[in-house]
C-alpha cells in the first residue's frame with residue numbers, strides 16, 4: 001500500500017509537481033485528428049495534466065492548443081469564433097492566433113502597443129498517425145516528433161481510438177498491467 005504522501009507524489013501532474021514535470025518531457029496524445037477535421041471548425045476543450053486548454057484548426061489548417069480562458073476577463077474560448085486564422089473571444093472580441101498571440105484587440109488603438117503584449121500560454125500540436133500530439137515541457141528539451149511505427153503506416157493499416165476514464169493515470173496504468181488480465 002502506498003502512503004498518502006507517496007500517492008500524492010506519484011499521481012499529481014499539475015504544473016509544479018514532480019510527475020507533472022516528468023510527463024511534460026514527452027509528446028502526449030491530446031485528441032484524435034478527426035476531432036479537428038475542418039479548417040475554421042468548432043474549437044475543442046482539452047484537459048491535460050490539470051491544464052484547461054482549447055484546441056482549434058485555423059483557416060490555413062494549422063493546429064493550435066492554447067489556454068482555454070481569454071486574457072481579458074477569463075471567458076472560455078470554447079465559445080469563441082474560429083475565423084480568419086484566429087479564435088475570437090465572443091465577449092469583447094480579442095482574437096488569438098494558433099500560438100496564443102493576441103492579433104486583434106478592438107477596444108485599444110494599435111499604436112499603444114498593448115495588443116502585442118497579450119499572449120496566452122500555448123503548446124505545439126502536431127498530427128501523426130491520426131492523433132494530435134502536444135508537448136507541454138520546456139522548449140529546449142522537446143524530443144523528436146512522435147513518429148512511432150503505427151503513425152507512419154497508411155491510415156488503413158491502423159486503428160486509433162480514444163476513451164475517457166475518470167481516474168488518475170496511475171490507476172489506469174495499474175489496471176492495464178494487472179497480470180490477472182493476461183489470462
Ligand code: FES
Pocket residue numbers: 070071072073074075089090091092093094
Ligand atoms: S473577455 Fe475576452 S475579450 Fe473580453
